[in-house]
Amino acid sequence: QGTTDTDVLLRLNDGLVTVAQDGKFSVTYTLSEGMNELIFSARDQAGNSKLVTRRVVLDTVRPELELRSPQAGALLKTTQVTVEGICEPGMALTVGLPGAGQTVGTDTGHFSRTLSLPEGQSVLVIEGSDAAGNTVSMEIPVVVDTTAPPLDLVEPPDGFRTRDFSVVLVGVTEPGASVTVNGVPVMVDPFGKFSTTVTLQKGKNDIKVTSGDDAGNSASRSLTVTGTSEPAAAAESTWWWAAAGIVMAIGIMVPLTAMLASVAVKGGRKGQEGSK
Numbered sequence: 230q231g232t233t234d235t236d237v238l239l240r241l242n243d244g245l246v247t248v249a250q251d252g253k254f255s256v257t258y259t260l261s262e263g264m265n266e267l268i269f270s271a272r273d274q275a276g277n278s279k280l281v282t283r284r285v286v287l288d289t290v291r292p293e294l295e296l297r298s299p300q301a302g303a304l305l306k307t308t309q310v311t312v313e314g315i316c317e318p319g320m321a322l323t324v325g326l327p328g329a330g331q332t333v334g335t336d337t338g339h340f341s342r343t344l345s346l347p348e349g350q351s352v353l354v355i356e357g358s359d360a361a362g363n364t365v366s367m368e369i370p371v372v373v374d375t376t377a378p379p380l381d382l383v384e385p386p387d388g389f390r391t392r393d394f395s396v397v398l399v400g401v402t403e404p405g406a407s408v409t410v411n412g413v414p415v416m417v418d419p420f421g422k423f424s425t426t427v428t429l430q431k432g433k434n435d436i437k438v439t440s441g442d443d444a445g446n447s448a449s450r451s452l453t454v455t456g457t458s459e460p461a462a463a464a465e466s467t468w469w470w471a472a473a474g475i476v477m478a479i480g481i482m483v484p485l486t487a488m489l490a491s492v493a494v495k496g497g498r499k500g501q502e503g504s505k
Contacts, residue, residue, distance in 0.1 A: 230255035237271040260287040288361035292317035296355070296367060303371045305346070306444040310371065312353060313341040322357040330356060346373050374444040378403035382438060387452040391429070396454050399424045402440040409439050429456035 232252045233239055239246040241256055246269075248254045258267060265285045272278040296314040299305065312324050318338040323330030325344060333340045335357075344353070353369040383399040385391075402408055404421040415425045427436055434454045441447040 231269075233271050234273060237273045240270045242266075242268055260285060262287050262289060286361075288359065288363065291363045291365045292320045292357055292359040294322075294355065294357055294365045294367060296369060299353075299369065299371055301369050301371075303369075304444045305371055305373045306375055306446050308346050308348070308373055308375065309343060310346055310353075310373075311341060311343045312355070312369075313339070314355075315339055316357060317359055320357050320359045322355065324353070324355050327352060327354050330354060346371070348373050348375060372444075374442065374446065377446045377448040378406045378440045378442045380438065380440040380448040380450050382450050382452060385452070385454055388455075389452075390455045390457060392456075392458045393429070394456065394458065395426050395428050397424060398427050398436065398438070400438060400450075402448075403442060406440045406442050411437055427454070429454060431456045431459050 231254060233248055233254065235248060235250060235252050237248065239248050239254060241258060244256075246254050246256045263286065265287060267283040267285060269281040269283075270278060271281075294314065294316050296312070298313055299310055315338055316322060316335050318336060320335050322333050322335050322340055324333050324340070324342040325331045326346075331342055331344075333342045350370065350372050353371060355367040355369070356364070357366070358364045380402045381400060383401060385396055385398065389396070398410060400408070400423055402417060402421050402423065404417070404419055406417060406421065408415045408417050408423050410425050410427065413425075415423050417423045427434070432455065434456060435451065436454060437449060437451045439447055439449045
């Protein structure tokens, strides 16, 4: 809308515009997305003309906003979290907990803000708007877990001594945790219980148990078990002496061949004498 002389022919981009008797005019023009050029041309009866140009940008698209970290549902092992991503350069943007957003710079099209979060569940809120008033928002649920999983060794006790060549280690930790015994993974049942057999050497045996949760927190316990026997080895050769024969056994008994042969000979002679 505007004013001009009452005796002019007024056009807007080749479309006629009605001018009131007081010289005022008003026109509705449909804009296209992006840059629009409005050209007003006025010509009086003497042939004099004038052009007025106005450039108008129509922006109905919400500004770009993409979160790079943290991911929604992230499990964090620290209370300090850096929220970062990319956005429309120059847009207004706040990042923070609900009702406590902090303004961040966006001139480069990148944003970053480090926040302090409480232990447990939180929702991060990102809100922004562009120069045209289009808005965008995002909510990101995260969980902060800075606590190491519980880890208790039920048996054997530290300092245990045994004549066995192995010991069954039993413990309890957080359900879903990952457990290793001397670096070897061990299965954990749905209740957090685990057990495994550890081979022992004679003397002192150091056993280290580690439990880790999904957030990356870990707990370790160590104990010492002393083995008092040598590990099983190949059976030694044993000698037995029986009657007039020598029997050598290496895991099995060798028949007394000579003795049995002698008995067979004596039996045969007796049978021959009987037939006479």
